[in-house]
Amino acid sequence: MSPSFNKALLATLLILLTAGCSGIRTSEAPPDAAKAKQEQKLPRDYDNALVLMRSGNYEAAIPVLDAFIARKPDLAGPYLNLGIAYRLTGKDDEATDALNHALKLNPDNPSVWHQLAILYRNQGDFNAALDAYRKALELNPDYALAHRNIGILYDLYLQQPARALEHYRKYLSLLDEEDTTVSRWVVDLERRSGSTQARTAP
Numbered sequence: 001m002s003p004s005f006n007k008a009l010l011a012t013l014l015i016l017l018t019a020g021c022s023g024i025r026t027s028e029a030p031p032d033a034a035k036a037k038q039e040q041k042l043p044r045d046y047d048n049a050l051v052l053m054r055s056g057n058y059e060a061a062i063p064v065l066d067a068f069i070a071r072k073p074d075l076a077g078p079y080l081n082l083g084i085a086y087r088l089t090g091k092d093d094e095a096t097d098a099l100n101h102a103l104k105l106n107p108d109n110p111s112v113w114h115q116l117a118i119l120y121r122n123q124g125d126f127n128a129a130l131d132a133y134r135k136a137l138e139l140n141p142d143y144a145l146a147h148r149n150i151g152i153l154y155d156l157y158l159q160q161p162a163r164a165l166e167h168y169r170k171y172l173s174l175l176d177e178e179d180t181t182v183s184r185w186v187v188d189l190e191r192r193s194g195s196t197q198a199r200t201a202p
Contacts, residue, residue: 043068046078058085076106080115087119095119110139114146121149126157147171148182155185161193 046068052061065082072078079102086095096119102112117132133150136143151167154160168186172179 049078049081053081053085058088061085062089074105076102076109076112079105080109080112083112083115083119087115087122092119092123108139110136110143110146113139114143114149117146117153118149121153121157126153129153130158142174144171144174147174151182151185155189161189165189 045064049061049064049068052058052064062082062085065078065085069075069078069082079098083095083098083102086092086098096116099112099116099119102109103116106112113132113136117129117136120126120129120132130150130153133146133153136146137150140146147167148171151164151171154167155164165186168182168189172182172186
C-alpha cells in the first residue's frame with residue numbers, strides 16, 4: 001500500500017473554527033447541518049482564509065489568518081488552521097508553534113492532537129505521533145479519522161498489522177457510508193498476515 005492524500009476531502013474540514021484533520025490516506029465526511037450553520041456565522045475575514053485553504057492556496061491564507069489572530073488571539077481554531085496551512089506549505093517549525101499555541105488555548109481539542117500527530121509522523125517521530133494519536137482518541141474515542149491515521153501509522157511505519165486492523169475496523173464501524181479503500185486495506189492485511197493472527201493484538 002502506498003500513502004495518498006486527498007486535498008478535496010481535507011478541505012471540507014477547514015470550515016470549522018475548532019476542527020481539522022489531514023494527512024496521507026485521510027478523508028472527512030461533509031459537515032452536518034449544525035456545522036454548516038456554524039460556518040455561516042464565521043467572520044468574513046476568517047471565512048476568506050478558509051476559502052483560500054479550501055482552494056489549496058495555503059500560502060495566501062497564512063497572512064489572513066495571522067491578521068485575524070491578531071484581533072482574536074484567544075481562539076484555538078484559527079491557530080489550528082494556521083498550523084495546517086503552515087504544514088501544507090512545508091513550514092514545519094511554524095506549524096508546530098501554531099498547533100502548540102492552539103493546544104495551550106484548548107488542550108482538550110482532539111483535532112489539535114490529531115494534527116500534531118500528522119506533523120510528527122511526517123517528520124519521522126513515530127513515537128510522538130503515536131502518543132498524540134492516542135491522546136486524540138482518549139479525548140474522542142469515536143474520532144474516525146484518528147482511528148484511520150493511527151491505523152496507517154501501525155500499518156506502514158510500525159509494522160504492527162494487528163493494531164492497524166483494530167483501528168481500521170473501528171474507523172469503518174464509525175462511518176455512515178462505506179469506505180472501499182480502507183475495506184481493501186483490511187482485506188489486504190488479513191491476506192498478508194493471516195486473518196486469525198492479525199486479529200490478535202500483540
